[in-house]
Amino acid sequence: MNSRRAKSDGDGDRPVISRRRISESTIRRLSIYYRALSALEGEGYHTVSSKDLARREKLTPAQVRKDLSFFGSFGTRGLGYPTKELKTRIAAILGVDQTWNVGLIGAGNIGSALVSYKEFQKQGFVINAIFDNDQRKIGSNHKGIVISDIKDLAAEVKKRNIQIVVIAVPAAAAQQACDVAVEAGIKAILNFAPINLKVPNGVTLRTENMAMEIEYLSxxxxNHMRPIPT
Amino acid sequence: MNSRRAKSDGDGDRPVISRRRISESTIRRLSIYYRALSALEGEGYHTVSSKDLARREKLTPAQVRKDLSFFGSFGTRGLGYPTKELKTRIAAILGVDQTWNVGLIGAGNIGSALVSYKEFQKQGFVINAIFDNDQRKIGSNHKGIVISDIKDLAAEVKKRNIQIVVIAVPAAAAQQACDVAVEAGIKAILNFAPINLKVPNGVTLRTENMAMEIEYLSxxxxNHMRPIPT
DNA sequence: AATTGTGAAATTGTTCACAGCA
DNA sequence: TGCTGTGAACAATTTCACAATT
Structure with a gap:
């Protein structure tokens, strides 16, 4: 049943997920499936086929099946996938079946927007600490969260068990903010500054570069091009 | 020197750029090179090699050369690329050597943050119209830009020659906002709502999904994984 | 001596096509 | 019959490796 052939990945044992390295695009699509399944569940579908998911998200059915197959066999031949269960499985794979404590560095425009961003909260990402280096902001209260001095980041990370840091400071200050987070033991960083940050091995960095997306449009x-299908 | 050699798109001749389809990843990296070159220029480098660029942005030299080669031969063997000129060339390719008029739909948290986002302005993307459907917001002034009723979008697009629309409304309202933009003749849309929008052929849509990025971290x-190199 | 530009090779990612099951 | 799960075929992208050039 569970076609998981445990595999070794260099040396020791390796988990569920593996033998083959999961590509970044597969993970991104998992997020897409997760959101689609939430919607479909709300629409009352108990079962969903790879074709349904594919049509809805403009992918191919084979792609959907292949992506899911890396993680196990969740469907029933002839029937499709049980909506609710598949959603639960994907949530577990993505790790959105738990709450993550998120620290935000930068209480400026983007930072403020993120504090109110519903989609984060809905998925279990809770911003419970905000850091800045502007003395005028430190100590003040933003949506119920006190803004701390970035100097206290390490202490707060420990105290609040923060696992993810979001960087929303100007480009010039971003590497420094990143270093502080890494120094505090953070292993996952989401960066909104338009700059390529350096992190040591073992730390995952994602950079959300809005300028890059709008440049793609430009x-x-x-070039009067037809859009490249995403 | 607008090096844009007009081209027909389907049968006839094909431009500079092309004959081979430029991949999305190449375009994204062009944005990266552009930013790196701006920095290098500021640091006083007159010349830059593919190796320099690669090291700086964690890519391979071959990748840099291959990407650039799709658009022409900009370098000198033995020497490298002239920093300033390469930057200018890439700016022309990306279309950031001109000003783009951008309309923003949604005067909420994310919308407000975007209006103040320096990187957009720096690259020539000027938000000069804001739309909302909240009567309390319409008519008020945000950073010097009057908020208009979304009903007037088509008229404003025409009047202000708006070429790009940014959608920053809740997911539930996004498709409708998108339809309005498409109806007004907009061919390029940047969407911040976490939902897969439908657009007709000929309209380029980019979706910036922040939840997707943080889910990748999660x-x-x-899965205790080593980060997949980006 | 250094570095570009580029075919060819290697790798990675996607789609096909079909056996296996419900 | 319908749809999954998956190896094999195919397509796209990246890297290699080297001739060409300064």
Whole structure:
């Protein structure tokens, strides 16, 4: 049943997920499936086929099945996937079946927007600490969260068991903020500054570069191109 | 020197850029090179090699050369690329050598943050219209830009020659906002709502999904994985 | 001596196509 | 019959490796 052939991945044992390295695109699509399943569940579908998911998200059915197959066999031949259960499984794979404590560095425009961003909260990402280096902001209260001095980051990370740090400071200050987070033992960083940060091995960094996306649009407009299907 | 050699798109001749389809990843990296070159120029480098660029952005030299080669031969063997000129060339390719008029739909948290986002302005993306459907917001002034009723979007698009629309409304309202933009003739849309929007052929849509990025982090933390190099 | 530009090779990712099951 | 799960075929992307050039 569980076609999981435990595999060794270098040396020791290796988990569930593996033998083959899961690609970044597969993980991204898992997020997509998760959101689609939430919607489908709300629409009353008890069962969903790879075709349904594919049509809804503009992918191919084979792609959906292949992605899911890396993690196990969740479907029933002839029937499809049980909506609710598949959603639960994907939530477990993505780790959104738990709460993550998130620290935010930077209480500026983007930072403020993120504190109110519903989608984070809905998925269990709870911002419970905000850091800044502006003395005028420190000590003040933002949506019920006190803004701390970035100097106290390590202490707060420990005290509040913060696992993820979001960087929302200007580009010039971003590497320093990143270093502070790494120094405090953080292993996952989401960066909104338009700059390539350096992190040591073992720390996962994702950079959300909004300028890059709008430049892509400008490229297609400039070159009269048909959009490259995403 | 607008090096844009007009091209027909389907049968006839094909431009500079092309004959081979430029991949999305190449375009993204062009944005990266552009930013790196701006920095290098500021640091006083007159010349830069593919190796320099690669090291700086954690890519391979071959990748840099291959990407650039799709658009022409900008370098000198033995020497490298002229920093300033390469930057100018890439700016022309990306279309950031001109000003783009951007309309923003949604005057909420994310929308407000975008209006103040320096990186957009720096690259020539000027938000000069804001739309909302909340009567309390309409008519008020946000950073010098009057908030208009979304009903007037088509008229404003025409009047202000708006070429790009940014959607920053809740997921439930996003498709409708998108339809309005498409109806007004917009060909490039940047969407911040966590939902897969439908657009007709000929319209380029990019979706910036912040939840997806943080879920990726949660995945790596959950699975004790080494980060997949980006 | 150094570095580009680029075919060819290697790798990675996607789609096909079909056996296996419900 | 319908749809999953998956190896094999195919396609796209990246890296290699080297001739060309300064």
């Amino acid at each position: 490229f297609t407009l400039t | 995945f790596t933390l959950t």
